[in-house]
Amino acid sequence: MLKKTAINKISELAAVLMEKGTLIAPVKEVSGHNFAQILDPQKVDLDFYNTIMSPKSAFFPHKEDFINYKVGKPISEAEPVVLNLKPMFLFGVRPCDVKSFQIMDIHFNAAGIIDPYWRQRREATTIFGYAFDLSKSVDSADFYNTLGIYAADPDGSDIFMVKKDNELLLKGITLQGKKLLSELTTIENGKAADKKYFEEYIKKGRDYKTRFMCLDQETITKKLEDIFHNTDFWTRVSSACLSCGVCTFVCPTCYCFDICDDTQFGRGTRRRVWDACMFTDFTLEASGHNPRTQVYQRLRQKINHKYSYHVRKYGVISCVGCGRCTRYCPVSIDIYSIIEEAIKT
Amino acid sequence: MSASNPYIPIPVQISKIINEVDTNDIKTFRFTFLNKEDEKKFKYLPGQFAELSIYGKGESPIGIASSPTNSGYVEFTVQRAGTIVPGLVTSALHDLDEGAQIGLRGPLGNSWPIEYLTKKNIVVVGGGFAFTTLRSLINYMLHKDNRARFGEITVIYGARTPGLLLYKDELAAWEKRKDIKSIITVDKGDESWRGREGFVPAVCKDVAPSPKNAVAVICGPPIMIKFTLPVFFELSFSQENILTSLEMRMKCGIGKCGRCNVGSKYVCTDGPIFSLADLDGLPRDF
Numbered sequence: 001m002l003k004k005t006a007i008n009k010i011s012e013l014a015a016v017l018m019e020k021g022t023l024i025a026p027v028k029e030v031s032g033h034n035f036a037q038i039l040d041p042q043k044v045d046l047d048f049y050n051t052i053m054s055p056k057s058a059f060f061p062h063k064e065d066f067i068n069y070k071v072g073k074p075i076s077e078a079e080p081v082v083l084n085l086k087p088m089f090l091f092g093v094r095p096c097d098v099k100s101f102q103i104m105d106i107h108f109n110a111a112g113i114i115d116p117y118w119r120q121r122r123e124a125t126t127i128f129g130y131a132f133d134l135s136k137s138v139d140s141a142d143f144y145n146t147l148g149i150y151a152a153d154p155d156g157s158d159i160f161m162v163k164k165d166n167e168l169l170l171k172g173i174t175l176q177g178k179k180l181l182s183e184l185t186t187i188e189n190g191k192a193a194d195k196k197y198f199e200e201y202i203k204k205g206r207d208y209k210t211r212f213m214c215l216d217q218e219t220i221t222k223k224l225e226d227i228f229h230n231t232d233f234w235t236r237v238s239s240a241c242l243s244c245g246v247c248t249f250v251c252p253t254c255y256c257f258d259i260c261d262d263t264q265f266g267r268g269t270r271r272r273v274w275d276a277c278m279f280t281d282f283t284l285e286a287s288g289h290n291p292r293t294q295v296y297q298r299l300r301q302k303i304n305h306k307y308s309y310h311v312r313k314y315g316v317i318s319c320v321g322c323g324r325c326t327r328y329c330p331v332s333i334d335i336y337s338i339i340e341e342a343i344k345t
Numbered sequence: 346m347s348a349s350n351p352y353i354p355i356p357v358q359i360s361k362i363i364n365e366v367d368t369n370d371i372k373t374f375r376f377t378f379l380n381k382e383d384e385k386k387f388k389y390l391p392g393q394f395a396e397l398s399i400y401g402k403g404e405s406p407i408g409i410a411s412s413p414t415n416s417g418y419v420e421f422t423v424q425r426a427g428t429i430v431p432g433l434v435t436s437a438l439h440d441l442d443e444g445a446q447i448g449l450r451g452p453l454g455n456s457w458p459i460e461y462l463t464k465k466n467i468v469v470v471g472g473g474f475a476f477t478t479l480r481s482l483i484n485y486m487l488h489k490d491n492r493a494r495f496g497e498i499t500v501i502y503g504a505r506t507p508g509l510l511l512y513k514d515e516l517a518a519w520e521k522r523k524d525i526k527s528i529i530t531v532d533k534g535d536e537s538w539r540g541r542e543g544f545v546p547a548v549c550k551d552v553a554p555s556p557k558n559a560v561a562v563i564c565g566p567p568i569m570i571k572f573t574l575p576v577f578f579e580l581s582f583s584q585e586n587i588l589t590s591l592e593m594r595m596k597c598g599i600g601k602c603g604r605c606n607v608g609s610k611y612v613c614t615d616g617p618i619f620s621l622a623d624l625d626g627l628p629r630d631f
Binding site for chain 2: 066067069071074075076078080107108111112113115116225228229255256257258259260261263268270272275277282283284285286287288289291292297301304305308309310312313
């Protein structure tokens with residue numbers, strides 16, 4: 001099933017989705033685009049390259065409340081926070097970011113103990129993937145081709161969207177996506193020419209080139225294990241790092257979090273908040289011992305986690321090459337170059 | 346932890362507090378479960394840990410000091426932290442009285458490998474405060490239903506001073522038993538100390554436990570571990586047969602928050618118990 005709508009009528013589609021549930025879509029903010037819950041359908045703006053923050057916050061919000069408690073009251077009176085989710089529509093997600101959900105699913109929704117918050121949000125959501133605009137030039141930071149992802153890759157989306165001049169073509173990919181699309185009766189059905197355009201667009205996406213290196217998963221994992229104690233290498237590549245943690249916050253696959261109690265006037269909330277392995281107190285123990293006091297140890301941890309530890313644990317590299325960490329690093333540290341150098345070391 | 350949500354603690358009540366040391370900063374807290382169902386579900390083995398949870402302060406991962414053979418309660422020996430970093434939870438816990446309620450999430454982590462230890466001679470080596478899950482293991486093995494499953498049990502336990510030895514009544518009781526060889530040492534004794542003096546590594550060398558069909562289970566401060574391991578290598582214990590329990594800063598305790606990894610292993614779920622052979626394949630990042 002393929003449908004289409006004029007891009008200048010996207011607010012009408014947004015309004016329909018808002019009636020059905022919660023719509024999260026790109027909006028224009030002062031410094032660029034970001035995903036936000038849509039309250040005014042006119043705010044949905046598909047004229048973007050990629051968002052500053054990744055869409056992971058739809059399933060793994062910056063703050064997730066666990067329990068509300070009162071200090072000094074019996075523990076049995078503490079109230080777990082119940083999510084009560086409406087159907088959620090995550091609209092306009094680039095293919096590399098869609099891929100990140102599959103990687104995060106392994107950690108939060110498949111391996112070991114299941115994270116109930118990620119699972120509930122994920123199950124409530126229909127993902128509208130959105131192909132990169134092949135007529136525009138690729139950002140120099142992106143390298144998702146290296147991770148086997150293409151600019152118009154529908155894999156992982158429930159509905160996949162491509163831009164055709166002033167129109168948006170929408171195709172149902174999963175059963176869930178096809179069902180939802182059939183319910184969207186206010187938008188018109190695509191024609192045979194649209195179907196052809198859509199299929200060709202997917203194919204052309206393979207020729208839309210980001211930075212690329214031939215990266216064998218086992219080779220890079222083994223290499224990083226071999227150079228773990230090469231302090232000269234890690235000191236050199238991390239010499240400019242400020243430990244600001246921006247790379248982890250914009251990253252679609254970074255999931256480290258803190259659990260903290262926020263109490264005011266005798267009432268409080270235990271919640272998780274994003275944390276970053278780039279911070280010096282991340283591993284500071286009560287005894288005062290800290291295995292990662294040095295910047296190079298922390299950058300080494302981050303890169304190893306993505307390209308080595310995650311492979312050993314879950315069998316997949318935890319990076320989608322979206323380029324955000326490079327794009328927003330205040331001192332231009334580029335993970336792609338570090339991996340490239342590591343291989344040569 | 347609650348049945349439906351691993352982040353929600355279950356309620357427990359402090360039924361007994363034992364002041365373990367003369368510096369007053371290490372206490373054993375005995376907890377009873379407020380709900381019978383929680384008690385039934387809290388099935389653990391020696392070596393596991395749990396998150397002690399005080400709303401408004403936070404959570405601390407602490408090794409379980411009681412043995413699963415002690416039914417009806419669970420014990421944790423907790424040091425008041427705060428000399429270097431603020432120990433919010435441990436300080437708050439130390440300020441509580443019997444009858445107070447706190448939260449508990451667990452049991453968490455792997456355990457001492459009971460199956461592997463069965464029919465073997467067990468050499469338990471502990472130093473200072475790091476004796477808590479070893480005490481759990483010893484009491485588990487000494488229980489009348491379990492004792493026959495294990496070979497000889499040798500315990501070498503040391504503290505800096507006699508006043509810093511934990512579980513003094515139990516240490517005295519073990520010395521009287523014939524089915525456990527218990528060697529207690531202090532770095533420096535006082536006027537009333539009639540026992541052995543000397544550092545744990547030197548005592549291990551002196552006792553020289555046989556590696557034959559034996560497993561060494563070693564926990565202590567890093568400096569003790571550093572000098573004890575060569576003694577056991579010299580005694581020809583293999584890396585597979587030297588076990589220890591690792592510590593890393595933790596938050597969730599269930600392998601999700603990304604904090605306590607050593608290489609590809611999470612101490613909270615793949616550990617805290619590792620053999621030296623396990624650790625050999627991991628980066629030295631702890």
